[in-house]
Amino acid sequence: MDVMDKQLSIRNRNLTKPAVYAGLIVILSLLPLLIKSPYWLHVFILIFIYIIATVSLRVITTSGQFPLAHAAFMGIGAYTSAVVSKELGWTPWLTIPLGALAAMVIGILIAYPFARLRAIYYAVVSLFFGIGVLQILFVFEKWTNAYGGLIGIPYLLGATKVPYYYFFLGLTSLCLLALYRFEFCRIGTNLKAIAQSYMVASSVGINEARYRVIAVAVGCFFVGLAGATYAHYNVVLSYTSFDMLATLWLVLYAIVGGMGSFAGPIIGTAVLMVVPELFRELKEFVPFLSAGILLVVVFLMPQGLVGLPQLVRSWIVRRRERKAITHAS
C-alpha cells in the first residue's frame, strides 16, 4: 500500500467510526418499536445503567488503581438520592445530581489517604472500604430500612418502561461521550502515564496524587449518577445491589469485555447481561455460566471480547497462509 492509499484508508476509518456509532444509536432508538415486552426493555435499561458503572470503573483503573468498592459508590448515589427525595420531598431531578456529587465527595475524601497505596494494597483496602461503607445504611436504618429494603422512592418518569428506555439511552450516550473525551485528552494520558510508571510520571512533573484523586472523583461521580438514576427507575433499593458481590460483577463485566480499551466494558456488560437472560430457566447456574465465559476469555482472548474481531482476522490470515504454503509445495 503506498502512502496515499494509507492516508485515504485512515481518513475513511475516521469517517466510519462516528457513522457506526450513529447507526447503533438509531437502531437502539428504534428498538422499543419492535420489542414490546416490558421485561426485555427492563433488561436493556439495566444494561444502559451498568454500562455507565463499568466504564466509570475502568476510568479509575486507567490510573493504575484497582478499586474494589465501586458498587458501594453506586449505592451511595442511589441511597442519597432516594432518601433525600423521599424524606424531603425534593424532585428526583435535583436529588440525582446530589447523589452523584455525594458519591464523588466521599470518593475524593478516601482517595487522598488511598493515594499512598498502590496495586494490590489499594485493591484490598478499597475492598474493605466498600464493605464498611455499606454499614452506613444500618446506622441510618430509620431512613434506609437497611435489611428490609427501601421502598416508596419517587418515580423519575412514571411507571411505564419506554420513557426510561429513551432517558437512559440518552444519559448513557452522554456519559460515554464525556468519559471518552476524558480518556483521550491529556488528562487521560497523564493517568495512563502514572499507571505505567509513577516514578517516571512524577519525574516529568505529573502530580501523581492529584491525578489519582481526579480519576477517582470522575469514576465515583459517574457511578453515583448511575446509582441515583437507578433508584428512581427501580423505586426499590436493596443493599445487596451494592455489596462486594455487586462490585465483583462489575469487575467481571469489565474484564470479560476488555480492560485495555474504552469499548471493552461496554461490550462486556452488554454480553454478560444478555446471555443469562437467554438462559432464564437456568438462573441458578448464571454464576457458573459467567465464570465459564471469564475462563474462556482469559485463556483465548487476552484482550477481552473487544479483541475478538482482530483474533478472528489473524486466524483467517494464518489459515490462508497455511493453505498457500501447502499449495506451493
Next chain:
Amino acid sequence: MLLEIDGLTKHFGGLAAVSRLDMQVNKGEIVGLIGPNGAGKTTVFNLVTGFLQPTRGKVVFDGKNITGKKPHVIAELGIGRTFQLNPLFADFTVLKNVVASFHLRPKSSLLATYFNTATYRRNEAYILEQSREILQLVGLDTVSDELAKNLPHGYQKMLGMARALAIKPRLLLLDEPLAGMNPDEIDFSMAAIKKTRQQGMTIVLVEHNMQIMDLCDRVVVINFGHKIAEGLPGEVRRNEEVIRAYFGGEYVA
C-alpha cells in the same frame, strides 16, 4: 551556583548510604559523580530529586531550598532526571513518551484540556513540534511510532534522556546514560550529551564508563557515601584514594 548540596546524609536503618556530602554544581558545567558499586551515587540523585527524604542536610537549587520537596515539584522547578533501570511509559509510542512528558511547559489547565480550547490545541501543536525536535536530537526520530517497550536497550536509554529534556530542565541528572550500550550507541549518546551541553544545559551524570569522564569539567568521587576526591578528570584518575577505592590498596603506586 545552580545546585548546592550541603551536608547531605541518608541513613537506611543503620547503614549510611550517603554521609555528610558537600557538592556544588555551577551553571553550564558537566559534573561526573563516580564511585564503585554501592557508593551511594543513585541515592544522591534520589535525594536531590525528592524520591527519597534526606536524614540530614540541605539541597539548594538556584538559591531555593528544595530539601524534602515532592518529585513533581522539583521537576517543575527545573531538574530533569533519568533512571538507572530506565523505566518508561512502555505501552506508549516513542513520540507519545515525549509528548506525555511535556506536562509542565507549556501547561494547560484541566478545564482547557478537557474542553479542547484553542489555547490547549495550540499548546499541544507546539508540544508535538518540540517533541519531534527532541527526538531528532537524541536520534530517535526514525522510530517515533514504535512502542517504547519494543526498542533495543540503547534506544530506550536515549528515550529516557529525551523524556527528561521534555520538561525543559535547567539541570539534568543522568543516571548511567551509557550503561549497556554498544560502542556505536555510546558514540551517538556522547554526541547528544555534548550537543545538549552546548545549548547551555547543566548536567550531573553518574557513570562507570571512563570515556565519559573526558566530557566532564569536574569529577566528584564518592565511596561508602563519603566524598573521597574531587577535581579534574585527569587529577582524579591519579588520586591514590580513588585507585584504592576502585582497585584495592596494592595498586597504589
